[in-house]
Structure formats: structure tokens, C-alpha cells
Amino acid sequence: MKKIILMLGVVLFCFQKSAYSMDNSMCMQCHGSQAFYRTYPDVKQAGMYISPATLAGSVHKGISCTQCHTGITGYPHPSAAPIPKTAIPVMCATCHRDVYDKYTRSIHWNALEKGVTAAPVCSDCHGSHGILKTTNPGAKVYPENIPKTCASCHDSVKLAAQYNLPLNRLTTYENSFHGIALKFGDLRAANCASCHGTHEILPSSDPRSSINKANLARTCGKCHPNATANFVKSRVHVVVSKHGEKGPYIVRIFYTWFITILITIFVLYVAVDIINTRRKKKNRSKQS
Template structure:
């Protein structure tokens, strides 16, 4: 009985799929015509042409139109509803559609929350991954091929994209340097949080950690002749200590280097170019009373253990010698005193 029922299901599936291949051909009767379009009430023409080759190259090339557009059950059909990817991409689905944490992460992300709250402009899966053009992220034409990510995010976040494109990171990405960060390297992918939420990778509390993921690793940074001790020296600085103590007002990496408009110190437009440092340090809420001498032409990231720091290095060394010798001397004195006391006590007995 059981075997029979399996057979029935198998036959049903077989028939179903063969029927759907036909359905695709049916769809193409209309949708392969380049001039086909739908007129909206506003008068806008919405093209309805679908390039079959796009689907053929996408990861869904073995799927049929109605696998996703499951609300179509007659021809001609009405305006289709937005496709719900979760129909296949759920844990334990039988068709083998990839499923992971990202769906839950998305639901709790700033984008997912906005969608839940009824923001129609907020992105759903298709806005970043494509609708018919869901290519593998390894394909250069994919919307989320690493080099294309800034542009994909930029379709909504246009002003930020404009700034990022000109920044040192943006230019490096355009030049094909894969170690350079795109949006998602700092902000996260499916789990993007509001930038001022504590969970966000770019929040005041966490941004220095996020920058350190690259700027603290020799492997990434040495290649491009960037100093690796930037993260360690920041942590040692009063700003870094304050951050570890939970202060929300101390400067973090982005306070001085900017968020998206990060540029090298040689770039005259950079916030850390020597000419611009007084303005950067003297920001409202930071050191508005800073004198020009305070902030101009100085080393900012000080590493007392490196000879490059000059006098600071020698002061640090001198104090180390002084501290060790004084303490050894005092401890020796105490030891001798105790020893002599013990001897005296024994002699009395």
C-alpha cells in the first residue's frame, strides 16, 4: 500500500513537471515578444518582455515560471503578485533550495523590519539578488558579484554610493582589488542593522572592531603598504580606552577618517590630510577649543613601543628601566629586612 502511494506521488510529480515545461512554452508565446507591455493607470508602460537567456543563465534555470509565479492559473493572467522566495527557500524543503540563517537574519534586519512595518520601498530579496536574473555571486553579471555590490546598494542609497565611489575603498574596488571592502563587508549582508543600534557592525561601540578585521591583519594590510598598528595604537589611545569603557562620546575610527568618504592622508580631500586635521579634531562635540598647534602636523597614532614615535619611545623605555630597577631594589631591601628580623627572632629564642 505504502509503495503504491509513493508510486502515485512520483507519477504525479513527473506529470506535473512535464506539464510545467509546456507551461513555460506557453508563457513564451506572449512574453518573448519584445514590444509587449502593460499600461498602468498613470499611463506608464511596464515592459513585460522576458529574455529567456537570462533565466537560462540564472541559478533558477531548471525552474519554471509557475514555480515562482504560482498565482497564475489561467491565460491570459492578471498582474502577478510579488514572488515569495520563502516558498522554496525554507528549512527542509524537498527541492534542495539553499536555506540558512540569512532568512531569519533578514527578518530582523533594518530592511526586513521596514518591510514588516509596511514600507513599500524597503528592499526584499529580489531587490538585491535580482528577479529573473538571480545569477551566482561568482558571476560577473550578478547583482551581488563583489564588485557590483556598491552599485546594487546604491540603487537606493544613491548619495552614499556617490561618496563611496570616490573614496579610497570605492576606487580600490573599482580597480579590482578584492581585499578592499564593499558595503556588505562593513555593514553586513542579511543582518544589516540600523547604524546607531548597538548590534550594528558600524555602531560607535563596534565600528573599531569592524575596521580592525582588515586593518589589524598583516595579511590584508601589508600588501598595500598600510600601517598595521593602527588598530592597536587606537586601542591604546585615550579614545580607544574610552571606547572599551563604554563611552559613546569618544572618537572612533570613523569620527576622524569619516564613514564612507575614507581617503588616504595624502589626499587633500581627506579628513585626515594634515591641512584638514585641525578642522577634524576641532569638530563640534570633540575639541572645539583645539589650537592649530594642537592638531596640525602631528603623529596621531602613537605606538610607544616603536622607535618611530621618537621621544615617546625613549620616555617609555626610560620609565621601564626606572620602574624595574626601583622595584627590584625595594623588594631586595624588604627581603633582606625580613631575613634579618627572622634571624634576630631566632637569636632571641
């Protein structure tokens, strides 16, 4: 009896396996071709090619296409429209329910619900067919790549103007000690997500936000246990300019002037020195 159950299990397992791969290979008959395009009414042309190598390298390599693309049950496909953006989080929630619950509390989802189509869903940060682990240096959410990923929207002048987002987030970060350390490969250094969170990002005005004034000491305290309420009383993304942060601006002006004056004096000094040395040499040769 035991043997029969075991055999049955093995057979079922094999069947399941082959069913999956058969399923994907079926999709790949068309989607595995680089020449496969599709014309949508509003989009001119969209590539329908999915690289088998990208899929095989992703964390979802064992999953069948239809597990995410639930609307597809056979061929020909029923719907011609691409998946709407707001449907993507629901799609991922099939497996990632806990993340979905966090994400739907975030400013990003909030904005999407209000019709801000530029707000990101899962795939904007994680990618789609080639999703990689956060520990993989190729991942968009690998610590070293996070600033670039966030900056694709938060460093866009167009988006900033459209949705009243603060600018200079990337440059101020890159010039901070955290930014420099991360750039040169120190993964312990804080990246955007270390302070702002990941799925549950909220604006500083929200009392639940990790960067709300009341929570800042705790957020900094994750790495710097001595960070006090007194410490966090200052601005974080420091814009050094006349209209930005005054202190650093004054320091910079002071030193640039000081150094400029020093160099000017030095150049004059050298010029006078060389002229005098020549004059002396002439005098010496005249005397002799």
C-alpha cells in the first residue's frame, strides 16, 4: 500500500512538473521569439518577447506563466489589453499577501488610487519577468542600486513639478556620508529604504511614517543607538545654497573665498619672487 502511494506521489509530482514546463514552453512558442510584436490602439507597438534566460535567472523560475497572468487560460488569448497598473499588486498578492497589505497602506498605492498613474507598483521597483533577490547585485532593489531605482521618479524634474515632489533628493543623498559610503560598496550605509521604508513608504506628515518627526530618533537609532531627539532636530536632505541651508552655505563661501585669496596671494608672491631673483642675477653678473 505504502509503495503504491509513493509511486502515485512520484507520478503526480512528475506530471505536475511536466505540466508546468509544458505550459511555459507553450507560451514560449510565440513569446520566445524576438520578432514578436503586437500593435495596440494607443501604444504603437509593444514587444511581446520574453527572454527565456531572464525568466530562468529570476526568483520565479519555477512558476508557470499563468500563475501571474491569470487571465490567460488558453490560446487565442481573450483580452488584447495589457495588464492595468493597478492590477499588478493584486496579481502579486496571490502569493505575497503580507507585502500587499503593507503596500496598500503606502503613499505610492494611495496616489495610484487617486489616479496618479506615475506612482509605482511592485514591478516598477522589482522588475517583472527578471525579478531578483535583494542580495543579488543585479537587482533593482540591491542596496547599491536603490538610490538609482528611487531616483528614476524622485529625481525627475517633470514628475516633481507635476506632483509637487521635493527635488534634489538624489544629489543631497549622494553627497552625504551615507551616499558616499554606499557608492563605494559599503552596504551597511543607509540607502533610501533604510530610512523611508520599502513597501509601506509614507510621507513625513503621516504620524505612522518612519520619517515623521516623532519617529526620526528611532529610525536613525536603528544604526546609531545614540541618536537623540536633539540630534534629529535638523534637516536631513541638506541643500547647500543661499536659499537652502544657511550654515553649510556660509562655511562653503568662507572657505572658497579664503582659498581663492590664498591662491591669488601665492601667485603674486611667486611672480614677484621670480622677477626679483632675475634682477638679482643680473646685478650679480654686472658686478662680476
